[in-house]
Amino acid sequence: MTALYYDAHLHTRLCRHAEGEPDDYAAEAARRGVPGITVTDHAPVPGGFESAIRMTPEELPLYRAWIAHAQETWRGRVDVRAGLECDYRPGFERWQQRLNRSGDWDFILGSVHCNMRSYRRLYYRFDPEAYTRLYYDHLARAAETGLFDALSHPDVPKFMWPERWNPDRIRDTIGRALDRIAATDVALELNTSGTLKPYPEMNPSPFILRMMRERSIRVFLGSDAHEPARVGSGFPGALELLREAGYVKISFFVERNRIDRPIDEVARVLRK
Numbered sequence: 001m002t003a004l005y006y007d008a009h010l011h012t013r014l015c016r017h018a019e020g021e022p023d024d025y026a027a028e029a030a031r032r033g034v035p036g037i038t039v040t041d042h043a044p045v046p047g048g049f050e051s052a053i054r055m056t057p058e059e060l061p062l063y064r065a066w067i068a069h070a071q072e073t074w075r076g077r078v079d080v081r082a083g084l085e086c087d088y089r090p091g092f093e094r095w096q097q098r099l100n101r102s103g104d105w106d107f108i109l110g111s112v113h114c115n116m117r118s119y120r121r122l123y124y125r126f127d128p129e130a131y132t133r134l135y136y137d138h139l140a141r142a143a144e145t146g147l148f149d150a151l152s153h154p155d156v157p158k159f160m161w162p163e164r165w166n167p168d169r170i171r172d173t174i175g176r177a178l179d180r181i182a183a184t185d186v187a188l189e190l191n192t193s194g195t196l197k198p199y200p201e202m203n204p205s206p207f208i209l210r211m212m213r214e215r216s217i218r219v220f221l222g223s224d225a226h227e228p229a230r231v232g233s234g235f236p237g238a239l240e241l242l243r244e245a246g247y248v249k250i251s252f253f254v255e256r257n258r259i260d261r262p263i264d265e266v267a268r269v270l271r272k
């Protein structure tokens, strides 16, 4: 049985920069009336790159054991699902194929985190527009690999230069990337953790949500919680933003299949 909706972006202490285990996130979900969670901790990447902020390949079985334990413990109260948040960069495709086959995953979430050398160069050159163009090209390429069900927080460059984030100058860049993403049927996230960051609003910005809606791109909700207390946080406001952008449904993934639910139905449960 699938839940009415899920917080589909959560971490665990295995990534070394978050707190808690799936059981702790499920307990918080139960307390807050969130009917489902999909655990999506930071997956390993090739070459041990950034191993200080993610699980190792050897830890994948432990990760699955934690999720299985939470599934058992919370059965009938909170539906717990298994996912991964996977860093995408060109050249990672073979690795990603292997990860996708490494278990029965419910949700494979792709992320472009701007942690490649090319981003650093543009950052130190103070070239926000070139940086943003590179980011949106990578985001569209990630969708075009066909390896991900959805992509996370689709406007992170705004946190790099909060004072220079200029929607008008990058609208065409974003539009072209969204055209490419829409052609792949990959979903995008509305991530509620952005309100805690230097440009305090959710990701993406409302104008991007409207551009996504114009292209019929599906949206899923994620808190990106790195501590159990943030499970489901900001979801009522996120549903409101989606409505304002013209959305009537939100989506989530179970056994890597997309399920769409009416926003009204989800919002009624959230209000309780």
Ligand SMILES: [Zn+2]
Binding pocket: 011, 015, 017, 042, 226
């Ligand atoms: Zn993280």
Ligand SMILES: [Zn+2]
Binding pocket: 009, 010, 011, 085, 224
């Ligand atoms: Zn995340």
